[in-house]
Amino acid sequence: MNDNHTCNQSKYSPYLTFTRSEWGALRQSTPLTLTEEEIANLQGINEYLSLDEVAEIYLPLSRLLNLYVDATQKLYKATHTFLNDQSAKVPYIIGIAGSVAVGKSTTARILQALLARWPNHPKVDLVTTDGFLYPNQILEQRGLMKRKGFPESYDIKRLLQFMADVKSGVAEIEAPVYSHLAYDILADEKQIIRQPDILIVEGINVLQPPKSEQARSTPQLFVSDFFDFSIYVDADEQQIMKWYVERFKLLRNTAFQNPDSFFHRYANLSDEEATQTALSIWREINLVNLQKNILPTRNRAHLIMRKGENHFVEQVKLRKL
Ligand SMILES: Nc1ncnc2c1ncn2[C@@H]1O[C@H](COP(=O)(O)OP(=O)(O)OP(=O)(O)O)[C@@H](O)[C@H]1O
Ligand SMILES: CC(C)(CO)[C@@H](O)C(=O)NCCC(=O)O
Numbered sequence: 001m002n003d004n005h006t007c008n009q010s011k012y013s014p015y016l017t018f019t020r021s022e023w024g025a026l027r028q029s030t031p032l033t034l035t036e037e038e039i040a041n042l043q044g045i046n047e048y049l050s051l052d053e054v055a056e057i058y059l060p061l062s063r064l065l066n067l068y069v070d071a072t073q074k075l076y077k078a079t080h081t082f083l084n085d086q087s088a089k090v091p092y093i094i095g096i097a098g099s100v101a102v103g104k105s106t107t108a109r110i111l112q113a114l115l116a117r118w119p120n121h122p123k124v125d126l127v128t129t130d131g132f133l134y135p136n137q138i139l140e141q142r143g144l145m146k147r148k149g150f151p152e153s154y155d156i157k158r159l160l161q162f163m164a165d166v167k168s169g170v171a172e173i174e175a176p177v178y179s180h181l182a183y184d185i186l187a188d189e190k191q192i193i194r195q196p197d198i199l200i201v202e203g204i205n206v207l208q209p210p211k212s213e214q215a216r217s218t219p220q221l222f223v224s225d226f227f228d229f230s231i232y233v234d235a236d237e238q239q240i241m242k243w244y245v246e247r248f249k250l251l252r253n254t255a256f257q258n259p260d261s262f263f264h265r266y267a268n269l270s271d272e273e274a275t276q277t278a279l280s281i282w283r284e285i286n287l288v289n290l291q292k293n294i295l296p297t298r299n300r301a302h303l304i305m306r307k308g309e310n311h312f313v314e315q316v317k318l319r320k321l
Helices: 020-025 036-045 051-083 104-115 136-141 156-167 237-253 271-300
Strands: 015-019 092-098 124-128 173-179 184-193 198-202 229-234 303-307 313-319
Touching: 015 020, 020 051, 020 313, 036 051, 036 104, 051 092, 051 104, 051 303, 051 313, 092 104, 092 156, 092 271, 104 124, 104 198, 104 229, 124 184, 156 173, 229 271, 237 271
Parallel strands: 092 198, 092 229, 124 198, 229 303
Antiparallel strands: 015 313, 173 184, 303 313
């Protein structure tokens, strides 16, 4: 481990830096034996997920998060005792940020499965901020169809209200649902959040300050103000671009084949055409968003997980404060 802390103020870093093996050693007494059912569930999340990766990277992370959740739950109990208040339970909220295609939703689903194994927080829910994108109709009106994922493409006021409701212990909260197949918000579908022990909120924008005029009219509040812990999933741009293109080609052979898919027109592209199409969407939209809006939020995270080839985590940085 590298403390990155010297007497020289300019070299001060708020992070402790761990190599892969240093991090892996921190799993310590975390129960390592996953049941067959759990292994099957994890592989259902992502067929390319390596179980060694789960043991070496995600189990230590779930151990750390369990300790934090436990400490926070005790703190809430102390406040309730002091106030003689039996009010509703408050979920522990974890934010997961990073570029399009870096693996946020996979990370979120692995953590959801692992965190739910601990007895003090069995109910772990997951929402993605994709649901808070404006519907295509509004994006079209505002000329934002090529800016999907940029700060102005989200109904940030609604997202902030959602976060406030979760943190206030509201019994049932509705979250809007986005479909990658339809490439749009599903007007008739809602996800209901019912007081989980932990809520994971995953999305490219979760560490960003509000930018829309709408949100500026109310006191400046960040989505991350509601987080107890936040994770930034990081990798080199070239690497993420490769994953974006690979996923696009995979979708061409699967989801895009569905006539209802927004991208059905890409279903019959040759390999070379698919690569070129994916590269141009990457360069025109997602790379610009990464450089302009996502990467600048990296150092706001409590933990930065840096991935290399094959999605293997090479380095973990954990905030000391
Ligand atoms: N740990 C992992 N091991 C193997 N493959 C992975 C892992 N994480 C992600 N992938 C693959 O990388 C691609 C991107 O992953 P994922 O869909 O989770 O990204 P994302 O950041 O949630 O993207 P988006 O912002 O577009 O929703 C997918 O093809 C996924 O299968
Ligand atoms: C929905 C988002 C913004 C985030 O997950 C992303 O997957 C997206 O659709 N980006 C727009 C460009 C593209 O189609 O890749």
